[in-house]
Every structure is written in structure tokens, then in C-alpha cells.
Amino acid sequence: FDSRFDTRGRxxxxxxxxxxxxxxxxxxxxxxxxxxxxxxxxxxPEEDVLFLFVTSHGSTDPAYISVNNDGLDLTQLTPxxxxxxxxxxxxxxxxxxxxxxxxxxxxxxxxxxHTLVITASSADRxxxxxxDSNSMTDxxxxxxxxxxxxxxxxxxxxxxxxxxIAEREKAEGLTPSQPQMAMGNQF
Numbered sequence: 001f002d003s004r005f006d007t008r009g010r011x012x013x014x015x016x017x018x019x020x021x022x023x024x025x026x027x028x029x030x031x032x033x034x035x036x037x038x039x040x041x042x043x044x045p046e047e048d049v050l051f052l053f054v055t056s057h058g059s060t061d062p063a064y065i066s067v068n069n070d071g072l073d074l075t076q077l078t079p080x081x082x083x084x085x086x087x088x089x090x091x092x093x094x095x096x097x098x099x100x101x102x103x104x105x106x107x108x109x110x111x112x113x114h115t116l117v118i119t120a121s122s123a124d125r126x127x128x129x130x131x132d133s134n135s136m137t138d139x140x141x142x143x144x145x146x147x148x149x150x151x152x153x154x155x156x157x158x159x160x161x162x163x164x165i166a167e168r169e170k171a172e173g174l175t176p177s178q179p180q181m182a183m184g185n186q187f
Contacts, residue, residue: 001051004148012039016056016069027056028067029075033085040089049093054082055140057130058100060123065100079109086110093187095154099139101126104180113184118143118158121177128174139165139179155183 002008012035014027025031039050054077057066064076075081086094094115098106103119110117120127120139129138136145142164147157162179169176 004152005051007051016067026069028069029077029081029085032077032082033088036085036089036091040091043091045090045092049095050091051095051097053097053099055099055130055137058098058102058105058121058127060102060105063102063105063123065098065103065106079106082106083109097143099127099137099143100130103127104178107180107182111182111184113186115182115184116154116187117180117182118154119180122180125175125177127177127179128169138168139177142168155181 001011013024014031014035015024016027025035036050043050054065056077058064059066059076062078064078067074067077082096092114095118096106096110096115097118099120101121102123102125103121104123104125106119107117107123120137127137127139129136129141139161142161143157146164147160148154150160151157158179158181162181165177165179168174
């Protein structure tokens with residue numbers, strides 16, 4: 001992102017990992033809310049676009065993204081919590097990518113006319129590659145490393161990644177994860 005979208009100095013990383021470097025802020029629901037508040041205060045709501053990438057283990061019933069960290073029992077990130085945190089800011093234009101199992105469950109809460117929501121799977125499907133030995137999930141690799149290196153369009157990159165994921169899953173005999181995209185009518 002720094003080289004392709006000139007984000008150097010304008011990115012924040014929150015990480016929950018035993019391998020994380022000391023001094024990197026923990027990825028908790030509260031920390032994300034505070035970061036969104038700060039970013040919302042700094043950007044131009046009519047011109048700037050927030051790009052938010054969330055990846056972790058996902059769950060269904062109820063839908064959430066796990067933010068637990070090495071025994072810390074933290075409040076999980078639900079679609080409603082994320083929507084509430086975003087709505088509390090002046091951020092208008094948003095691209096949100098959620099890479100987790102069942103991540104399609106985030107779309108109904110997050111979709112609005114100024115938001116592009118991309119998920120690694122449908123609300124009732126697993127995604128693949130979320131192992132601690134991997135630096136990225138299968139969807140993350142297909143979207144960020146493969147597709148966004150060929151285009152600057154988030155939607156075109158999604159279509160490339162979706163196709164690549166379908167090919168990989170078919171070749172490996174996996175149940176299709178069915179990546180999803182919902183784009184607001186003003187986006």
C-alpha cells in the first residue's frame with residue numbers, strides 16, 4: 001500500500017500475535033475504535049477514503065472476528081460494533097476488507113451508499129489459509145499480493161482474486177468460500 005497508494009506515514013497497524021514486535025498497538029475493539037476516531041478527525045470526509053483491512057478467525061451465530069490474544073479475553077469485533085465505531089466518525093468514503101471465515105456476515109451491517117465491503121467468504125462459508133505459519137490468508141494473498149499488484153481498482157482486484165480463489169479451491173477439492181463484494185451506489 002505504501003508504494004501503490006502512497007500511504008506511507010498515513011497507515012496504522014494493530015496486531016494481535018505472540019510474534020508481534022514490541023511497541024505495536026494491540027488489535028482490540030477499543031483500540032480500533034480509538035484509531036477510527038483519530039483518523040476521522042484527520043481526514044477530509046468529502047475527499048479522503050478510509051481503507052480498513054481486518055483479518056483474523058471468524059465465527060458465525062453470532063458473526064464476529066476474533067481479537068483474542070494469547071489468553072487475553074477481549075471483546076470480539078462484531079459487525080454491529082464495527083458499524084457503530086465507523087458511524088461515530090465523520091468518515092464518509094470507506095473500503096473495508098474482511099478476511100476471515102464467515103466474513104460475509106459483516107456485509108449487511110456495513111453496507112451503505114459510500115462504502116465498498118469486500119469479504120473473503122460468504123456468511124455461511126469458511127475461507128482458507130488462516131494458519132499461524134502463513135503470512136497471509138489465501139484471500140489476502142490473492143487480493144493484495146496478486147490482484148492489487150496488477151490494478152489500482154479495488155473492485156477489479158476483487159474480481160481477479162475471486163476468480164483465483166475459485167480456481168484454487170476447485171483444484172484442492174475444497175468447498176467454495178464464495179468471496180463477496182457489496183458496493184454502495186455512490187461509491
